[in-house]
Amino acid sequence: MRTHTSQAADRPAAAVIGDDGLDALIRALTEAGRRVLAPTEHAGAITIGDINGLADLPRGRGDVQAPGRYRLTETEDAGWFAHGPTAEGWKRFLYPPEECVWRAEAKGASWREEPTTTDDADSADTLALLGVRACDLAAVAVLDRVLGPEGAADPRYRARRERAVIVAVDCARPGGTCFCASMGTGPGAGDRYDLRLTPLADDPGSRFLVRAGSAAGADLLARLPARPADDAALAAAEATLNAAGQAMGRAMPADAEARLKRNLEHPRWNETAERCLTCGNCTSVCPTCFCSEVEDRSSLDGRRAERWRLWDSCFSVRFSYLHGGSVRESGAARYRQWITHKLAWWHDQFGTSGCVGCGRCITWCPVGIDITEEVAALPATAAAVPA
Amino acid sequence: MRMAPADAATAAARPMPEPRQETAPAARTPDLMAPRPFTVERVTRDVSDTFTLELRPLEGPPLAFQPGQFTMLYLFGVGEVAISVSGDPDRPERLVQTIRAVGPVTRAMTALKPGAVVGVRGPFGRPWPCAEIEGRDVVVVAGGVGLAPLRPAILHVLARRGQYGKVALLCGARTPKDILFRRDLRRWGGRLDTSVAVTVDRASAGWHGQVGVVTKLIGHAPFDPEEAAALVCGPEIMIRYTVQALNDRGVSLDRIYVSMERNMKCAVGFCGHCQFGGSFVCRDGPVFRFDRIADRFAVREL
Numbered sequence A: 001m002r003t004h005t006s007q008a009a010d011r012p013a014a015a016v017i018g019d020d021g022l023d024a025l026i027r028a029l030t031e032a033g034r035r036v037l038a039p040t041e042h043a044g045a046i047t048i049g050d051i052n053g054l055a056d057l058p059r060g061r062g063d064v065q066a067p068g069r070y071r072l073t074e075t076e077d078a079g080w081f082a083h084g085p086t087a088e089g090w091k092r093f094l095y096p097p098e099e100c101v102w103r104a105e106a107k108g109a110s111w112r113e114e115p116t117t118t119d120d121a122d123s124a125d126t127l128a129l130l131g132v133r134a135c136d137l138a139a140v141a142v143l144d145r146v147l148g149p150e151g152a153a154d155p156r157y158r159a160r161r162e163r164a165v166i167v168a169v170d171c172a173r174p175g176g177t178c179f180c181a182s183m184g185t186g187p188g189a190g191d192r193y194d195l196r197l198t199p200l201a202d203d204p205g206s207r208f209l210v211r212a213g214s215a216a217g218a219d220l221l222a223r224l225p226a227r228p229a230d231d232a233a234l235a236a237a238e239a240t241l242n243a244a245g246q247a248m249g250r251a252m253p254a255d256a257e258a259r260l261k262r263n264l265e266h267p268r269w270n271e272t273a274e275r276c277l278t279c280g281n282c283t284s285v286c287p288t289c290f291c292s293e294v295e296d297r298s299s300l301d302g303r304r305a306e307r308w309r310l311w312d313s314c315f316s317v318r319f320s321y322l323h324g325g326s327v328r329e330s331g332a333a334r335y336r337q338w339i340t341h342k343l344a345w346w347h348d349q350f351g352t353s354g355c356v357g358c359g360r361c362i363t364w365c366p367v368g369i370d371i372t373e374e375v376a377a378l379p380a381t382a383a384a385v386p387a
Numbered sequence B: 001m002r003m004a005p006a007d008a009a010t011a012a013a014r015p016m017p018e019p020r021q022e023t024a025p026a027a028r029t030p031d032l033m034a035p036r037p038f039t040v041e042r043v044t045r046d047v048s049d050t051f052t053l054e055l056r057p058l059e060g061p062p063l064a065f066q067p068g069q070f071t072m073l074y075l076f077g078v079g080e081v082a083i084s085v086s087g088d089p090d091r092p093e094r095l096v097q098t099i100r101a102v103g104p105v106t107r108a109m110t111a112l113k114p115g116a117v118v119g120v121r122g123p124f125g126r127p128w129p130c131a132e133i134e135g136r137d138v139v140v141v142a143g144g145v146g147l148a149p150l151r152p153a154i155l156h157v158l159a160r161r162g163q164y165g166k167v168a169l170l171c172g173a174r175t176p177k178d179i180l181f182r183r184d185l186r187r188w189g190g191r192l193d194t195s196v197a198v199t200v201d202r203a204s205a206g207w208h209g210q211v212g213v214v215t216k217l218i219g220h221a222p223f224d225p226e227e228a229a230a231l232v233c234g235p236e237i238m239i240r241y242t243v244q245a246l247n248d249r250g251v252s253l254d255r256i257y258v259s260m261e262r263n264m265k266c267a268v269g270f271c272g273h274c275q276f277g278g279s280f281v282c283r284d285g286p287v288f289r290f291d292r293i294a295d296r297f298a299v300r301e302l
């Protein structure tokens, strides 16, 4: 991976930019041949899409997010990045929902491998991710552990990830379902960014403190119209984060892992299952859910074969299928798998929580099941009577 | 359930090893999902729905493996399934795999003839702790095709017979016609230093052996429960009752090793399908020391 340094030598450690700086940043990324992805307004929601310039970024657009509800709003100030977590995260660009991972043509009794498009390092897009929230950056760190050099090392994920430039934007106003502060993942971006923008409290939508997190970020920063950050700017950035941290409407109980592990047979699972539609929305919007199906396909004449990796969800019955029946037939067992994996088993598997507190699963659940509420509903000690 | 006494100065008090990690994550190559072509050299029909393939790599070195490991076996354009290696670990030149035809992929594999080519990824997973249990009595309990992943462990032990105490092999099959590896069982049972018992769920005419579930064999099998290590593989329900019966006889849970089955799509720890609580069965199993999973094993639909 690229080496991330907190400060490149003789570069400004921090600077303040305004609209012109943001504009120059997008142009610099585009001119470098990158595909620039950022929050965009699409079909009544803010979601990640391609942008060509500053004009494509939503301005003065906020959102109301609540369990099972999402609505776009106008904000008082006409600033950038005034919205909460985007409808979908960045996962689909680093780890696409469908990907051919192997391809071959029959040759005699055997076969000859052919390159898949993504094997070819040069043909893959070189991404710039602009406007990555702290929670989503934490989610990228989680995916790095699962799929990146620290995990199973999916070469395609790794190639995209290593070449991507990440511009994080800290949150001035948390969304209605956010709880990153209680997960320790936000509202300020942690590591793994190239540039980090923090809205300044006095003018959150159009003036940003910019900090470089890598040599590439420092190079970019040096090319932007900016003024050096003074103490007042640093304090204004700090003030933004303090205010945001205090504005979180939700918190995950600190002992979530222990609560879940101690209550694997609690009656609550059946109660929640009565509301849960097992639709899998939560796993598809979750920025860290990585489960995949491997599908083998062949041409009609059987001469060509391909292997595809497709996003999958533990909410499907088929997911745990064994000859004779699935391990997790009941909705209760599948809901339990999802939440215990996110908040408990993930610690055993990857040494970190699988939930970063983005709140998407709460917003996009058709029946408004709230992951924080579900954990809080379990007793902090073992249930006396198993379900 | 009974656990090992913490202070007994017997062999049983030695801390029991965990299955070793065989696939070091650091050593993984970029083509984790690419099958390697192997030629089918021989096909043996074992019982009505079960057959054994002997495979040789088209090129490159043979597939060295540890008893209890499995591969992902691929039929071109059709699909891929997890299958245990059932061959002799001391003779890895031929990769031997025993398959029960139960669904689309395994059924399609019944048509394989010598000369056909299949794909292989692996070997994967943690093995039976054959070296670590040296010096102990060994009791092997197999249900149905569960004997396949145990066969390499049995061959390993019998090839080093002096290194182990008593060896008892207990097998269950649905009917006499379903008894797997009959020739092996006869050969092993013919040895004076090895006890073999076979039982069937349903007898048929001409069957003079035991009838009933395999757990019934545990009470009379010749092994010292304070000393023995048990290797168990079969359907989950069979594992449940077998562990109970072994434990009732005095085999502590940390001396019982079981091989677990879960849906598997990648075998390298990232498709998520094989999760069993905090473990990926493909990577952290399939062989588990039972005391490590006892809590989870008791939870339904986990």
Ligand SMILES: Cc1cc2nc3c(=O)[nH]c(=O)nc-3n(C[C@H](O)[C@H](O)[C@H](O)COP(=O)(O)OP(=O)(O)OC[C@H]3O[C@@H](n4cnc5c(N)ncnc54)[C@H](O)[C@@H]3O)c2cc1C
Binding pocket: A321, A322, A323, A324, B070, B079, B080, B081, B082, B083, B084, B085, B098, B099, B100, B101, B102, B103, B104, B105, B106, B107, B145, B148, B149, B260, B261, B262, B263, B264, B265, B286
């Ligand atoms: C570690 C391990 C070792 C195994 N060793 C052997 C062996 O030595 N011999 C043998 O005959 N079988 C073995 N199995 C079981 C074998 O993998 C399944 O019978 C096989 O996947 C069924 O596939 P199918 O497409 O023919 O049938 P279907 O039952 O239609 O399966 C469809 C899909 O479901 C999944 N699936 C179904 N049953 C199982 C299962 N029991 N385990 C895992 N995934 C399953 C697979 O993804 C399969 O592709 C093993 C399974 C595991 C996990």
Ligand code: SF4
Binding pocket: A282, A285, A286, A287, A288, A342, A354, A355, A356, A357, A358, A359, A360, A361, A362, A371
């Ligand atoms: S579990 Fe919910 S809140 Fe946590 S990271 Fe996933 S979508 Fe966000």
Ligand code: SF4
Binding pocket: A283, A288, A289, A290, A291, A312, A313, A314, A315, A337, A338, A339, A341, A342, B272, B275
């Ligand atoms: S098991 Fe479920 S919750 Fe866990 S990563 Fe997979 S889809 Fe997400």
Ligand code: FES
Binding pocket: B263, B264, B265, B266, B267, B268, B269, B270, B271, B272, B273, B274, B275, B280, B281, B282, B283
């Ligand atoms: S089989 Fe994919 S994670 Fe284990």
